[in-house]
Amino acid sequence: MTITLYELTGRDDRRFSPYCWRTRMALAHKGLDYETVPVRFTDKDQIAFSGQKRVPVLRDGDTVVSDSWTIACYLEDTYTDTPSLFGCAAGRGLARFLNAWTDGTLHAALIRLVLADILEHVDPADRDYFIESRSARFGSPPEAVQTRSDADLARFAAAVGTLRTALDGQPFLCGDAPAYGDYIVFGAFAWARAISDFKLLETDDPVYLWRDRLLGLFGGMPRQARGYDV
Amino acid sequence: MTITLYELTGRDDRRFSPYCWRTRMALAHKGLDYETVPVRFTDKDQIAFSGQKRVPVLRDGDTVVSDSWTIACYLEDTYTDTPSLFGCAAGRGLARFLNAWTDGTLHAALIRLVLADILEHVDPADRDYFIESRSARFGSPPEAVQTRSDADLARFAAAVGTLRTALDGQPFLCGDAPAYGDYIVFGAFAWARAISDFKLLETDDPVYLWRDRLLGLFGGMPRQARGYDV
Numbered sequence: 001m002t003i004t005l006y007e008l009t010g011r012d013d014r015r016f017s018p019y020c021w022r023t024r025m026a027l028a029h030k031g032l033d034y035e036t037v038p039v040r041f042t043d044k045d046q047i048a049f050s051g052q053k054r055v056p057v058l059r060d061g062d063t064v065v066s067d068s069w070t071i072a073c074y075l076e077d078t079y080t081d082t083p084s085l086f087g088c089a090a091g092r093g094l095a096r097f098l099n100a101w102t103d104g105t106l107h108a109a110l111i112r113l114v115l116a117d118i119l120e121h122v123d124p125a126d127r128d129y130f131i132e133s134r135s136a137r138f139g140s141p142p143e144a145v146q147t148r149s150d151a152d153l154a155r156f157a158a159a160v161g162t163l164r165t166a167l168d169g170q171p172f173l174c175g176d177a178p179a180y181g182d183y184i185v186f187g188a189f190a191w192a193r194a195i196s197d198f199k200l201l202e203t204d205d206p207v208y209l210w211r212d213r214l215l216g217l218f219g220g221m222p223r224q225a226r227g228y229d230v
Numbered sequence: 231m232t233i234t235l236y237e238l239t240g241r242d243d244r245r246f247s248p249y250c251w252r253t254r255m256a257l258a259h260k261g262l263d264y265e266t267v268p269v270r271f272t273d274k275d276q277i278a279f280s281g282q283k284r285v286p287v288l289r290d291g292d293t294v295v296s297d298s299w300t301i302a303c304y305l306e307d308t309y310t311d312t313p314s315l316f317g318c319a320a321g322r323g324l325a326r327f328l329n330a331w332t333d334g335t336l337h338a339a340l341i342r343l344v345l346a347d348i349l350e351h352v353d354p355a356d357r358d359y360f361i362e363s364r365s366a367r368f369g370s371p372p373e374a375v376q377t378r379s380d381a382d383l384a385r386f387a388a389a390v391g392t393l394r395t396a397l398d399g400q401p402f403l404c405g406d407a408p409a410y411g412d413y414i415v416f417g418a419f420a421w422a423r424a425i426s427d428f429k430l431l432e433t434d435d436p437v438y439l440w441r442d443r444l445l446g447l448f449g450g451m452p453r454q455a456r457g458y459d460v
Contacts (some may be wrong), residue, residue: 087320093405096325100395101331104388158334165330175323 002035003027006047006057009038010121014226016194017067018107018187021222023056025183026072028218041133043124068187069099072180085180095181098173106159106188110200112152118198144220148198156200160207167206171213178217183195186214186222193227200230232265233257236277239268240351244456246424247336248417249298251452253286255413256302258448260312265333271312271356271363298417302336302410315410327412328403335415336389336418340430342382346427378428386430390437397436408447416444416452422456430460 005027015021015038018096021205027034037048039055058065058074065074076085076092086092114132119142120128135141162227162230163173163185172178173185202206206227215223235257237250245251245268253367257264269276269285280287280296288304295304306315306322316322345364349372352360365371393403393415402408403415419441422430431438445453 084320088318089326089406090317090404090409090411091320092316093400093403093409094321094328094411096400096405097328097392097396097403097411098324100392104395106393162327162330162334165334166327170323170326173323173327174320175326177318179320179323181320181324181327 002061003032004059005034005036006039006050006055006059007036008055009040009123010118010126010195013038014194016118016121016191017055018102018191019054020056021187021190022068022180023058023071025186025214025222026075026085026180027219028221029085029179029183030075030079032075032079032082033068040123042129073080076180087174087179091174091179091181095163095179095184098181098184101162102184106185109152109156109159110188110192112202113147113148113156113193113198114146114196116146117198118142121195123199136187138212143230150167160205162208163210164205167210172210177192178214182210182214186211189214190222190225190227193225193230194225198227199230232291233262234265234267234289236267236269236280236285236289239270239353240348240356240425241353242351242456243268244299244351244424245297246348246351246421247283247285248421250286251417251420252298252410252413253288253301255416255444255447255452256305256315256410258451259315259409259413260309261279261308262305262312270353272359298328306410315340315390317404321409321411325409325414328411328414331392332414332418336415339382339386339389340418340422341368341375343378343386343428343430344422344426346376347428348372351425390431390435393437393440394435397440401434402440408444412440412444416441419444420452420455420457423460424455425457425460427458 004021007015007024008017010016022185037046044053047055047057050064054066056068056071057069065071072085086095119127119130129180131141166173170176172182174181201211235253237245237254238247240246267276274283277283277285277287280294282296284296286298286301288301295301302315316325349357349360361371368375396403400406402412404411433439
């Protein structure tokens with residue numbers, strides 16, 4: 001039985017959805033074979049079978065699961081003989097906190113630094129959709145959201161500071177070995193790397209070094225994805 | 231062998247250190263008997279044996295441990311036959327992230343809402359020390375820090391929003407059962423409860439309901455501590 005991951009794609013095979021990256025890393029962590037189906041913003045008919053319009057969508061035989069968190073729990077509870085994504089019940093509970101923080105704090109800060117750079121990397125057919133949908137969501141067009149003001153930079157630095165403190169004394173957010181909590185946060189950096197050459201982290205920052213460790217996992221799969229090495 | 235916890239105390243036995251609360255809850259979680267020694271701000275001679283000046287300090291026979299995170303790890307690694315504080319390695323790793331977030335984000339927001347209220351509850355002998363040390367730390371006297379401005383309230387609401395999202399679908403931050411991650415965050419609310427009647431949470435807020443579950447743990451020990459039931 002084949003697992004299929006439907007994931008957001010831009011021009012030149014750029015994969016810039018942080019949520020799809022969470023699922024991609026989860027599948028690799030569990031050592032599960034899968035195929036990916038690229039989905040453009042305006043090509044959501046491809047996932048109509050899932051009953052909703054957002055990627056990632058996972059099809060596993062007759063089972064269809066959407067939403068990255070629900071997919072992670074599905075994989076964890078279905079493939080119990082493969083390496084655990086959460087480690088234990090408390091690990092799953094706290095990964096849920098990290099999921100909430102990443103969505104609400106880290107992504108919100110990152111958007112101000114790289115949102116408009118996505119424009120250069122979406123498929124030409126998606127360009128108008130992207131501008132209109134983001135303008136509606138953020139109240140301004142992407143170029144006006146991506147101001148990179150001092151306040152924006154400070155907000156991102158504060159989020160990175162929390163990560164840096166957490167990584168003081170351990171190589172991964174989940175301790176000595178990476179697990180789903182790491183992939184949740186990594187999704188944000190994988191998104192930025194796919195579409196922006198803006199330097200988010202100094203190379204001697206422990207968070208940069210952590211990101212580098214993540215890029216090297218699974219035979220270097222994340223690093224081989226098309227992106228900017230900044 | 232007796233365990234002794236040295237913890238910050240104000241007037242009328244008010245225990246308002248969030249860090250000491252983490253240790254108090256950890257000891258209760260592990261079912262360990264302990265005595266507490268109240269320590270006032272200006273009475274740090276009592277913990278000089280620890281080689282530093284901050285509470286909590288734990289004395290366990292000949293072993294002395296300070297810093298709430300180090301104490302939690304000590305208890306977890308020493309008392310392996312008692313209920314686990316972290317559940318697994320990933321649970322410990324992610325609790326460290328929550329520790330960083332609570333110190334840097336939740337506490338920073340809470341200070342703007344309740345710092346000056348501490349003044350009414352410190353021992354009279356500690357009053358001048360408290361004003362001077364906090365004025366130096368925050369650049370303004372406590373009354374000027376505790377502004378409760380709209381921006382302050384929004385900042386606290388954002389932090390509570392992250393907790394609320396994490397608690398959507400699970401009764402505790404650590405999942406179905408409470409563990410150290412819950413106690414880290416609970417320390418902030420136990421601090422506020424000890425010294426302030428400012429209403430931080432609406433009674434129908436899932437975070438209020440979570441806090442209420444925490445107050446009822448260990449035979450109601452946290453609720454029996456002196457504080458304001460708001």
